[in-house]
Amino acid sequence: AQTVTQSQPEMSVQEAETVTLSCTYDTSENNYYLFWYKQPPSRQMILVIRQEAYKQQNATENRFSVNFQKAAKSFSLKISDSQLGDTAMYFCAFMKFKANSGYALNFGKGTSLLVTP
Amino acid sequence: DGGITQSPKYLFRKEGQNVTLSCEQNLNHDAMYWYRQDPGQGLRLIYYSQIVNDFQKGDIAEGYSVSREKKESFPLTVTSAQKNPTAFYLCASSIPDRADTQYFGPGTRLTVL
Numbered sequence: 001a002q003t004v005t006q007s008q009p010e011m012s013v014q015e016a017e018t019v020t021l022s023c024t025y026d027t028s029e030n031n032y033y034l035f036w037y038k039q040p041p042s043r044q045m046i047l048v049i050r051q052e053a054y055k056q057q058n059a060t061e062n063r064f065s066v067n068f069q070k071a072a073k074s075f076s077l078k079i080s081d082s083q084l085g086d087t088a089m090y091f092c093a094f095m096k097f098k099a100n101s102g103y104a105l106n107f108g109k110g111t112s113l114l115v116t117p
Numbered sequence: 118d119g120g121i122t123q124s125p126k127y128l129f130r131k132e133g134q135n136v137t138l139s140c141e142q143n144l145n146h147d148a149m150y151w152y153r154q155d156p157g158q159g160l161r162l163i164y165y166s167q168i169v170n171d172f173q174k175g176d177i178a179e180g181y182s183v184s185r186e187k188k189e190s191f192p193l194t195v196t197s198a199q200k201n202p203t204a205f206y207l208c209a210s211s212i213p214d215r216a217d218t219q220y221f222g223p224g225t226r227l228t229v230l
Binding site: 009044091103104106107108110 | 148150152157158159160161162165175205207209211218219221223224
């Protein structure tokens with residue numbers, strides 16, 4: 001079974017600064033997907049960024065980028081120029097097709113990020 | 118607008134009652150999923166369906182049931198056999214050739230009184 005670990009339950013950062021959220025995962029698979037989802041107070045799950053394991057290049061989406069270290073099974077999220085609207089729970093998630101769960105996502109427990117003025 | 122809708126937003130249930138949570142999508146997605154979220158936890162898979170009239174149990178299916186009679190709809194019934202049903206429930210969908218991207222509904226908060 002795949003497990004996803006987020007070791008930072010809570011983090012805070014000042015507006016305009018940079019913050020990095022950590023995620024490690026455990027799998028014996030070679031091909032899979034990794035994701036960061038954001039859940040603001042509205043509780044809507046919003047996809048932030050996606051990484052395919054076979055791609056060595058780190059994914060980027062505007063102010064969001066990842067540091068994907070496949071051998072170390074590490075997938076950290078860097079948020080640059082933090083904004084107040086970035087305040088949310090951030091979940092790291094793993095996806096691999098499995099016969100008993102299709103393409104279901106396997107989530108970590110989340111990191112609560114607070115951006116302060 | 119295309120999207121996923123879940124209703125109701127808040128649901129209260131007395132112990133021993135079955136309740137059904139609605140999930141509808143007009144994105145023409147084949148696959149649909151139900152997840153449960155508890156405080157301080159990530160999401161856990163309850164059931165999923167890849168096509169109409171077919172569905173599979175996820176990691177925590179006990180005490181839940183689903184149906185998939187239409188492509189657009191994937192209702193979840195929380196039965197009295199579910200011992201701790203108070204949670205936030207999220208529905209998601211995806212298309213087969215982009216199964217790596219799941220779109221989520223706004224969720225339903227279920228509270229057992």
